[in-house]
Amino acid sequence: MYRDTSHKAFTNIGFTLYHVVSREMCLWDVNDGRCIEFTKLACAHTGIQFYQFTIGTEKEGRLLCNGHYPEILVVDATSLEVLYSLVSKICPDWISSMSIIRSHRTQEDTVVAVSVTGILKVWIITAEVSKMQDLDPVFEEESKPIYCQGCQSISFCSFTQSSLLVVCSKYWRVFDAGDYSLLCSVASESDQSWTGGEFVAADKVIIWTEDGCSYIYKLPASCLSASEHFRSDIGKTKEGSIPPLIYKIAERADKQLLICPPVTRFFFGRREPFHKLLIQGDSAGRLSLWSVPDSTPRQTLQVSSTISLQEAFDKLKPVSAGIIDQLSVLPGKEEPIKVTASVYIPSQGRLVCGREDGSIILVPATQTAIVQLLQGEHMLRRGWPPHRTLRGHRNKVTCVLYPYQVSARYDQRSLVSGGVDFSVIVWDIFTGEMKHIFCVHGGEITQLIVPPENCSTRVQHCVCSVASDHSVGLLSLRERKCIMLASRHLFPIQVIKWRPADDYLVVGCSDGSVYVWQMDTGALDRCVMGITAVEILNACDELAPATVDALSHSAVNLKQAMTRRSLAALKNMAQHKLQTLATNLLAADNADKVTTALITFRNTRKQTSLETGGARRGNSSPGGQFAAGSSEVPASPAAHHLGQVCFTKKRLQGQSYRKPSSTLAPRGLQFDTCGLVLSSSVSFQESLLRQLSLATGRKLTLSDIVGKGAYGLSRAVTTQHLLSVISLANTLMGMTNATFVGEHMKKAPASLCGATPPPSPSPSLRASIADISVIKR
């Protein structure tokens, strides 16, 4: 089954948030973003509503869910367990929308729902029913066809308690809440399609559309229970009584296409200036809020407040840096050339970046990271770090693959890349020579895959390419030709699986069909769909041996441990990861593996490393309030001492610098990596401390954080932070007497940096590290 995110429903109650994606339902803690509960049902939900039962003094939360099933499921709000269901006896069908009506007079609450065929259903929930725990269904109390197909929303008038608003995509109607007779019906204008509505006052309704407009209508007298004309129009022609449109709420300014209609809700605010609120959120990441006045404004109502994710990103300064930005900025252009595909080769410490102009850049990973993260002598050089550019693709590079990294059976020299120019190019990574161009596909290359180990020898020297014209090719790197092209697929390719023992290539398409190809002959063996297709795909998984390499495997395990929330597994994994991390760091040739992990944090760290530099220079730093804050909050001893590791610009300037070319190279990869790790993690910790101090209003040290827990920060995030702190601690403890100040640096005048660089981590640092490592046990 394929998951989709088209059906989402949100409801926010206190500090918890319920989220439904297709058949999954999650309960989130909005304080720290953790998923507290997770359930998966056999059927897909489309709507969800919170409801609080009051049994005597006890209050229990329930969720009512409707969706692609013919009943309403009542779910416990904390355990997400299905308690019972509301079932229809007459014409059971999917429920398209529902509403809960609370009556103050009796203990009974009613659930009013409309089925997809336009039948109104009423269930009564009494105290006994709400106590019921077994799976006996509750049947409906009333069932009446109201001929509202494609119902979008149903809401009850809380002012008069006597009318119901039903919004369908092409019209909206008002019904009497007592006997459900039609009071008025309004058709939509040509292109509009309604998605929901609500009563704003006893005589006003607000209706919103699929493209985010909202309209406020005044109801005719026949719909108002206070009026003498109430119910006077029943049975008469509905067209005569079109209520006047009072005013309109301004449309979105940017007419960009949204993936799905925006979600609009009407709320009654608690405080005066915003008494009646209309809130809208859309798939472009924009949240808008209107305060709905009781008086009639002259023209369309303007938005009271609006914010979008893009605006927030635009405000970000400094902008997060790309890993090879220094090589990608063209003269005369603002934006660097975008990196569109990349692969990291740990065995050579090299990063391969395919770019949107069709070129591929090979750079030493550590050095390019240092350029982005640290200040130092390298800043004086042009075209640093040393790199190689491969030119061959005529447009965007979409995927890069280094097959030797996956399996040693491939030539160590070959690098494979695919682009939107339909071509797959084989490169010699050492000489930069273009070895071969495959032009077999009729569409953009979307994926390059390495076949599993136990394929036939011929296939073992192939890479598998997937293109957007729904074709799959097996391209032999040794023979330099395409040995198979499977191109009969009618739908986009979703998954490639292998049955090496049977010499089969299994292609799963987006429509659920599965094509089985014989790799040797290129013949289509079978094309199946439905349950057989699912079985074939599952069977491939069972047979497949673990081809993933050890590093990514442990990452997967860690992720699993996180999702299962198993403490033991997490601890075990953390232990394991730390050990490998420590050994990697100390072993020279593997030293740079950690950089991949570090690069993900690059933005935070870069920012802070710049700030520390700024603060130490004593200049007014453009970093703003953070830098100012750092002068008040004394940095932890650890950060202070290790902070010297960052080569500050001042030190460089103060020094007469004579031999720039020879300094970085001899110290080598190991040195670079360690320098990078230490300086970035120090500033990272520093920023963490500073943020915590700002948040709590107290002066904190590292041991404070670790000793006393989260300080209101997200628990999930802190676990990650802790892991990084622990890994840093382990690294530092493993490296006694290590120094990162080269010989040439030691000659620098002491007055320039304020204090002499310590030859080894200070005792206070050791102490705080020892504190951290306690957590590990």
Added chain:
Amino acid sequence: MLYLVLSCNSSPLVQMPEEEFNWLLKEEVHAVLKQLQDVLKEASRRFCMPSPGLESQLKQENFILGSSTYGTLRCCLFMLGFSPQDINLKIAKSSQVLHFQFREDKQWKLQQIQDARNHVNQALQLLSSRDETYHFKTGAEVNKLMDAVMLQLTRARNRLTTPASMTLPELATSGLMKMFTPPMPGDAMINFYINLSKLCLTVYQLHVLPPNTTKNFRPAGSSVLHNPGAMFELNNNRFEVSHVHKVECVVPWLNDTLVFFTISLQLCQQLKDKISVFSSFWNYRPF
């Protein structure tokens, strides 16, 4: 599929795709939408919608489910719409004919069919929201509509092609088991489902495992069809499936609808492919 000459130097060729794309948005898209609507209306008609109050107009269908080779199980099923009304079961081994009627006070229907029908109707609603007068401005807009329609169609088709896999206790407590008069004997379980265009009936004969059995008890997982020897626990009793009888019968109109679904999915995808040719052509700007 449509292929374009990828040449950016001569100006007539640069302008041509623009015109062709406009034609695609103005003419071709609506032609495809019309065709899709026709196909889906035809599919929807097969589901013989029981509109409220018109139940009597539904035609009754009789299905004889049986396998001629073994002949251990024969089943006659009378269906009204997609609610079975009457069922005759004959299991050869026991040489007794079991006759059940579906209880009138409860309604049970093949949910798969109702779900498929609803998905098709939602797809039709999406299509009808964009009639000939609607002017598509961008390819993304067409793709968005196609994605929404295809989602509904894939779901409709999946409902028919992938029957729910259930565990045996789920099956035993399902609504279907309580639907019969006289009630099902305790040592038998029954399951109805649609697989592709076939109506399938499975009868499981059970025997109770004695509490002190030496057999290794391992409850069976969920599956569409369980094999003999599958075990499960229900109300502190352990059961084992001793015999499985499976019979099926082709429902011709279901076959038609599946064909219609496949055709319309392909139409949608082809339209998307046509648009993607243009979008990749324009993405292909020289550096």
